Amino acid sequence: xxxxxxxxxxxxxxxxxxxxxxxxxxxxxxxxxxxxxxxxxxxxxxxxxxxxxxxxxxxxxxxxxxxxxxxxxxxxxxxxxxxxxxxxxxxxxxxxxxxxxxxxxxxxxxxxxxxxxxxxxxxxxxxxxxxxxxxxxxxxxxxxxxxxxxxxxxxxxxxxxxxxxxxxxxxxxxxxxxxxxxxxxxxxxxxxxxxxxxxxxxxxxxxxxxxxxxxxxxxxxxxx
Numbered sequence: 001x002x003x004x005x006x007x008x009x010x011x012x013x014x015x016x017x018x019x020x021x022x023x024x025x026x027x028x029x030x031x032x033x034x035x036x037x038x039x040x041x042x043x044x045x046x047x048x049x050x051x052x053x054x055x056x057x058x059x060x061x062x063x064x065x066x067x068x069x070x071x072x073x074x075x076x077x078x079x080x081x082x083x084x085x086x087x088x089x090x091x092x093x094x095x096x097x098x099x100x101x102x103x104x105x106x107x108x109x110x111x112x113x114x115x116x117x118x119x120x121x122x123x124x125x126x127x128x129x130x131x132x133x134x135x136x137x138x139x140x141x142x143x144x145x146x147x148x149x150x151x152x153x154x155x156x157x158x159x160x161x162x163x164x165x166x167x168x169x170x171x172x173x174x175x176x177x178x179x180x181x182x183x184x185x186x187x188x189x190x191x192x193x194x195x196x197x198x199x200x201x202x203x204x205x206x207x208x209x210x211x212x213x214x215x216x217x218x219x220x221x222x223x224x
């Protein structure tokens with residue numbers, strides 16, 4: 001895979017809790033130079049990133065209910081409303097992990113459906129984060145099946161702030177458990193080109209990483 005092709009599969013993560021504005025702007029500039037698909041920024045920085053990346057090929061995404069997923073559904077919806085108003089074109093929403101462990105699929109869908117309605121109404125995308133390292137295979141499969149019936153755009157492995165990140169096994173499981181129209185985003189701990197390519201081979205259609213420069217340099221891109 002050419003570096004330019006790989007770049008278009010990457011959501012460049014700019015989510016560090018101590019990130020400053022200058023670091024955000026530097027990250028956006030790098031993302032534009034690399035030609036990645038998007039940056040994933042903190043909700044408070046969506047509007048700034050959107051202005052900074054206007055006129056480039058890079059989209060702006062953000063996180064909802066991040067990183068634990070335990071926010072009240074109304075708060076998640078309010079976050080989504082604000083993020084979309086600020087210019088986000090993709091939302092990465094952390095599911096209520098306790099409801100997944102309970103296999104309370106109706107509760108899971110009750111919190112996801114209103115946000116999916118918001119994104120669909122604006123031509124935007126919704127990814128649902130499952131934090132796969134913390135769930136059993138049966139719980140992951142059940143969540144993918146429920147979210148697939150609802151029609152979310154992506155299921156995503158991890159926040160990068162949980163007990164573990166993406167694995168090839170989990171990416172393959174999410175791919176097999178989801179309808180073909182649902183994408184799979186591998187995120188969390190992807191730091192080498194070898195890891196990235198293994199995730200893609202397993203079925204990932206998007207990668208979330210803060211190590212974008214390293215990956216693209218290894219794929220032959222100039223990243224200075």
